[in-house]
Amino acid sequence: MRTTPDRSHMTTSTTPLGLPTGIRACLFDMDGVLTQTAIVHAAAWKEMFDEYLSRRAGSEPFVPFDALHEYDVYVDGKSRADGVRSFLASRGIHLPEGSLDDPPSAETIHGLGNRKNEILLGLIRTRGVEAYEGSVRYVRAARAAGLRTAVVSASTNCHDVLVGAGIDALFDVRIDGLVAIRENLRGKPEPDSYLAGARALGVEAAEGAVFEDALAGVEAGRAGKFGYVVGVDRVGQAAELAKHGADIVVADLGELLGAASVRS
Numbered sequence: 418m419r420t421t422p423d424r425s426h427m428t429t430s431t432t433p434l435g436l437p438t439g440i441r442a443c444l445f446d447m448d449g450v451l452t453q454t455a456i457v458h459a460a461a462w463k464e465m466f467d468e469y470l471s472r473r474a475g476s477e478p479f480v481p482f483d484a485l486h487e488y489d490v491y492v493d494g495k496s497r498a499d500g501v502r503s504f505l506a507s508r509g510i511h512l513p514e515g516s517l518d519d520p521p522s523a524e525t526i527h528g529l530g531n532r533k534n535e536i537l538l539g540l541i542r543t544r545g546v547e548a549y550e551g552s553v554r555y556v557r558a559a560r561a562a563g564l565r566t567a568v569v570s571a572s573t574n575c576h577d578v579l580v581g582a583g584i585d586a587l588f589d590v591r592i593d594g595l596v597a598i599r600e601n602l603r604g605k606p607e608p609d610s611y612l613a614g615a616r617a618l619g620v621e622a623a624e625g626a627v628f629e630d631a632l633a634g635v636e637a638g639r640a641g642k643f644g645y646v647v648g649v650d651r652v653g654q655a656a657e658l659a660k661h662g663a664d665i666v667v668a669d670l671g672e673l674l675g676a677a678s679v680r681s
């Protein structure tokens with residue numbers, strides 16, 4: 418299903434890519450937009466938080482992590498450490514920061530994050546990673562039409578996932594979790610990583626389209642004043658994506674391809 422929020426200021430979509438005219442670059446989130454890995458992250462977060470919450474359960478009742486709602490609101494699209502902080506704060510739990518190389522057993526923000534990463538890498542090793550066919554078709558069509566392409570992901574595992582899915586060669590620029598740490602970029606919902614992507618591609622934000630499945634991600638695209646923000650709804654949150662800043666919401670990027678599917 419596609420939802421078109423009222424944005425009367427937007428140019429009518431007229432290109433075969435389903436984008437307003439004047440868009441010269443596409444900036445794609447990875448997990449959940451390009452690759453079928455949002456669900457793997459959600460499973461890893463759940464396993465880690467449930468382990469931790471059940472350890473605390475002596476002093477308080479055990480309320481498991483909700484891998485749909487709590488993942489979408491507190492964790493999806495954010496850096497690993499921001500995800501840990503944000504969910505724990507929602508439960509009134511405050512842990513010391515620790516440091517990036519804390520062991521996965523440490524009860525610190527980074528320790529819990531590293532435990533989640535250990536679980537994530539195990540899941541990726543067993544399941545492998547796959548790209549969404551509609552997204553690959555879309556990225557190829559964008560490049561064939563002369564648009565520049567970037568991946569803008571909070572994930573520090575971004576490069577390995579792109580390579581695992583066989584799509585790393587489809588992007589001119591990659592701004593990922595490692596770049597964000599190195600260059601001190603604030604994580605989504607702040608616009609820093611998307612703006613860094615636009616700079617690296619040599620376009621103004623207004624000339625870029627952002628493709629996002631996370632609430633924090635569409636907020637980042639909107640905050641950066643990008644020309645168009647496409648919400649990608651894989652889990653039934655079309656209305657929320659629109660509320661947080663998507664100009665249009667599609668279930669798959671393939672829907673945007675071809676004049677027949679373009680609506681204003």
Ligand SMILES: O=P(O)(O)OC[C@H]1O[C@@H](O)[C@H](O)[C@@H](O)[C@@H]1O
Pocket residue numbers: 447448455458459492493494495496497500534570571572573574575594631
């Ligand atoms: O732990 P990583 O691989 O650096 O990923 C950070 C975040 O990357 C985002 O793309 C995911 O939506 C989050 O679930 C994830 O936590």
